Amino acid sequence: MKKQAAVYILASKYNGTLHIGVTSNLTQRIWQHREDLLEGFSRKYTVHFLVYYELHEEMPTAILCEKQPKKWNRQWKINLIEKSNPEWKDLWPELS
Numbered sequence: 001m002k003k004q005a006a007v008y009i010l011a012s013k014y015n016g017t018l019h020i021g022v023t024s025n026l027t028q029r030i031w032q033h034r035e036d037l038l039e040g041f042s043r044k045y046t047v048h049f050l051v052y053y054e055l056h057e058e059m060p061t062a063i064l065c066e067k068q069p070k071k072w073n074r075q076w077k078i079n080l081i082e083k084s085n086p087e088w089k090d091l092w093p094e095l096s
Contacts, residue, residue: 005062009052022066
């Protein structure tokens, strides 16, 4: 996948701990999370399953779209995931 702005949500398991992030290279960033190459939240809480992502034309737009869900309550985040991924499947295989 070429570089493109993206917002993503990782989960530890179905209805588990969530992490929201933004990147310009979704494939590389998710691989880094899965391999525990990034220090911080996703490594500490084993949040490795890609359950949601959206692509954007420009990074400033992606950053704005990343910040909004971070302020949402948990149920709204779950609703966002389940709208496009009701079974909480790991979407990594479609990227790799």
